[in-house]
Amino acid sequence: MRHIPDGVLRRLDDEPLAVPDRVAEHVADCARCSARRSEIACDAEQAVRLLSAPRLVPDTDIAWVRLRRELERRSGRRAPGQERSTPVTGRPPRFPRVSLRAGLVIAAIGVLVVGTAAAASLTTIFAPTHVAPVSVSQGDLRAIASFMGLGDSNALGGFSTPNGSSTFRFGTIKWSSGSAEPASSAAAAGAQAGFSVSLPTHLPGGVGPVQQFMVQPRVSATVTFKSTARRVAGSSVTVDAGPGVLAEYAGASGTDVPTLAVATMPRPTARSTGADLTEIEAFLLAQPGIPPQLAEEIRLVGDLRTTLPVPVPPGASVHSVQVAGWPGVLLADSSNAAAAVVWEDGRGMVHAVAGILDPQDVLNVADQLR
Amino acid sequence: MGLQARHNDPAERLDSDPGIAAFESFFRSQYRTVVRLAHNVVGDSQGAQDVAQDVFLAAYRRFPGDYEQAAGWVRVAAVHTALNRLRGERRRDKRQLLVPPGGYPLGPEETVIEREAGAEVRRVLRRLPRRSAAVLVMRHGGMSYLEIADALGVKVGQVGTLLRRAESALRKEMDRETHS
Numbered sequence: 001m002r003h004i005p006d007g008v009l010r011r012l013d014d015e016p017l018a019v020p021d022r023v024a025e026h027v028a029d030c031a032r033c034s035a036r037r038s039e040i041a042c043d044a045e046q047a048v049r050l051l052s053a054p055r056l057v058p059d060t061d062i063a064w065v066r067l068r069r070e071l072e073r074r075s076g077r078r079a080p081g082q083e084r085s086t087p088v089t090g091r092p093p094r095f096p097r098v099s100l101r102a103g104l105v106i107a108a109i110g111v112l113v114v115g116t117a118a119a120a121s122l123t124t125i126f127a128p129t130h131v132a133p134v135s136v137s138q139g140d141l142r143a144i145a146s147f148m149g150l151g152d153s154n155a156l157g158g159f160s161t162p163n164g165s166s167t168f169r170f171g172t173i174k175w176s177s178g179s180a181e182p183a184s185s186a187a188a189a190g191a192q193a194g195f196s197v198s199l200p201t202h203l204p205g206g207v208g209p210v211q212q213f214m215v216q217p218r219v220s221a222t223v224t225f226k227s228t229a230r231r232v233a234g235s236s237v238t239v240d241a242g243p244g245v246l247a248e249y250a251g252a253s254g255t256d257v258p259t260l261a262v263a264t265m266p267r268p269t270a271r272s273t274g275a276d277l278t279e280i281e282a283f284l285l286a287q288p289g290i291p292p293q294l295a296e297e298i299r300l301v302g303d304l305r306t307t308l309p310v311p312v313p314p315g316a317s318v319h320s321v322q323v324a325g326w327p328g329v330l331l332a333d334s335s336n337a338a339a340a341v342v343w344e345d346g347r348g349m350v351h352a353v354a355g356i357l358d359p360q361d362v363l364n365v366a367d368q369l370r
Numbered sequence: 371m372g373l374q375a376r377h378n379d380p381a382e383r384l385d386s387d388p389g390i391a392a393f394e395s396f397f398r399s400q401y402r403t404v405v406r407l408a409h410n411v412v413g414d415s416q417g418a419q420d421v422a423q424d425v426f427l428a429a430y431r432r433f434p435g436d437y438e439q440a441a442g443w444v445r446v447a448a449v450h451t452a453l454n455r456l457r458g459e460r461r462r463d464k465r466q467l468l469v470p471p472g473g474y475p476l477g478p479e480e481t482v483i484e485r486e487a488g489a490e491v492r493r494v495l496r497r498l499p500r501r502s503a504a505v506l507v508m509r510h511g512g513m514s515y516l517e518i519a520d521a522l523g524v525k526v527g528q529v530g531t532l533l534r535r536a537e538s539a540l541r542k543e544m545d546r547e548t549h550s
Contacts, residue, residue: 007531014530015515043537050491050540051410051510058405058419060398067397067426074427337416358416 003030009037013044131308131329131342131350143291169289170232171225178217186247189213193243195349197264200368204361207260208250216265218242232284234273241268249355260355260365267308267350308350310342319359323351323366332359341366389435396437397426404448407511411452411495411503413488421451446521449507456496494543502536509533 004012004023012019012027027033165174183189190197192215199210224236244265248258285295310329312318319330321341328343339362340354353366404425409418425447433440495503501522508518509529518533519526 005531006534007528009530010534010537011515011530014509018515040534040537043534043541046544047506047510047537047540050544051506058402058415058422060401063401063405063419063422064394064397067423068394070423070427071430337419358414360414 004033004037006036006040009033009040010044012037013041131310131327131344139291143289143294170287171223173221173223175219175221177219180214180216180246183213183215183245186210186213186245189215189245189247193245193264195245195264195266197245197247198369199247199262200365202364202368203249203260204355204357204364206252206357207355208252211248211250211258214246214248216242216244216246237270237272239268239270241265260357261353262365262369263352263354264369265350267344267348308344321363323363324370328366330359330363345369392435392437393430396429396440400441400444401426403512404444407445407448407507408452410507410511411449411492412455413492417455418452421448421455425451442517442520445508445511445513445517449504449511449521452507453495453500453503456492490544490547494540494547497543498536498539501532502539505529505532506536506540 004026008019008023009027012023016024027037162179163176165172167173181192183192186197186199197213219241220238222236222238225232225234242265244263247262249260249262251259284290310331312329312331316331316333319332321328321330321343323341323343324345326343326345328341330339330341332339337358338354338356339359340352341362342350342352343366344350351366351369353362353369355362355365357365401422404422405415405418408421408425409415412418412421425444428447429437429440429444432443495506498506505518505522508521509515513521515526515529518529522529522532524532
């Protein structure tokens with residue numbers, strides 16, 4: 001019998017039943033074919049090692065929702081009198097549309113908790129120089145909002161009015177936040193905010209042009225502890241955050257859902273008078289309104305005077321990263337379909353880049369903001 | 371003249387498609403296989419899911435209401451679409467050298483060695499002849515010799531030969547990659 005061709009020897013390993021018995025018998029008796037079979041099996045084994053299926057388990061439910069939405073969109077476009085459909089590489093529209101003001105308010109609330117805890121006896125400046133993750137659930141946000149007298153129905157909405165005051169269990173909170181205003185360009189937004197706005201020059205695939213610039217005036221909130229809060233009575237903490245500039249990018253397909261957002265603001269600060277650091281921290285974090293797990297997370301942040309906590313929603317993965325040489329926190333959802341990175345640049349500016357993008361793409365954008 | 375029902379809402383219009391339930395069932399049965407095939411090529415989960423979305427959108431148009439033949443088609447389309455994307459990325463990488471210091475963080479259970487190996491494999495897949503790259507991804511993504519023969523339009527007896535050549539080329543290119 002003639003020697004066995006390489007292709008048949010290869011199939012002998014994968015689908016032996018599809019190869020005639022005489023082939024296997026020949027290989028067993030033929031040193032040359034046997035040696036070639038070993039060599040072929042060795043290459044095949046290496047290919048298996050390099051190319052075998054990964055551990056990826058995609059979420060079929062989310063994918064179906066995403067696909068169906070795209071089919072609906074295309075179905076809508078095919079309606080009589082409307083434009084023809086165009087190929088689109090859609091990404092899941094799961095980017096949370098939190099307004100800049102709400103974002104700053106969330107930051108202010110976070111800073112308030114931490115900044116209050118960081119208060120020293122006379123005047124203390126909370127001026128974070130770096131960021132650190134703090135796990136925060138929806139329940140935690142509601143608890144903080146409720147604790148601060150902001151109402152517990154929608155913590156992400158922040159303060160219900162641009163200016164106002166509220167009484168909470170241990171004192172009063174007074175705030176002024178102004179309303180976010182659109183700006184015509186990055187330069188105009190920067191002029192309004194008082195700092196230059198840096199934007200990426202290279203955008204990832206799927207990201208379209210800037211959809212809008214928004215400028216949020218400074219958000220300021222002062223908490224005054226009343227006399228019933230014995231250990232901290234008379235203390236007051238004022239937190240200032242902003243002004244901030246938000247640039248929202250449309251999708252390349254023209255969808256209204258922003259695929260990328262770039263936010264810039266000076267680092268928030270807190271000034272405080274009254275009780276000392278240890279007393280206020282112990283008092284505030286031990287209150288029933290503050291979830292114990294969140295209090296523990298905040299304690300783990302370390303030196304609260306210099307650290308800006310970045311809220312991490314449940315299910316998100318957290319990584320420490322370097323952005324243009326500065327330490328930052330990268331958050332990604334479980335499927336890596338959306339990601340956000342927050343960092344402080346060492347010149348007192350806090351930056352955030354978020355998008356319905358791969359974490360690598362988000363970091364690539366962030367790395368350009370120098 | 372009778373009045374014809376009109377669906378102005380896109381969701382209603384889609385619901386009125388008698389094939390949408392069958393398509394959903396087909397999608398659910400094939401989605402993970404398609405994503406894994408694409409992931410073997412592009413190496414990132416979001417990219418693989420984007421490829422899968424494009425493939426199923428095309429399948430919906432191509433096989434209206436009849437998905438018997440579509441299972442093999444979506445697998446082959448996933449491999450080719452993913453290879454197109456991989457080659458497109460090479461062009462993009464040349465334009466934008468934007469990888470931050472240290473690269474992006476490792477995914478769950480991913481090790482540095484696995485990541486480097488994955489990057490090497492993708493570089494090699496880009497360099498291999500397209501048919502060799504396709505046959506490698508198809509076979510090691512779980513497709514049978516018969517399915518590969520159908521996909522490539524060759525006789526089933528030729529698949530072993532194509533696969534053997536592709537695996538040999540993969541080994542040589544990986545050796546080159548290691549020693550370069």
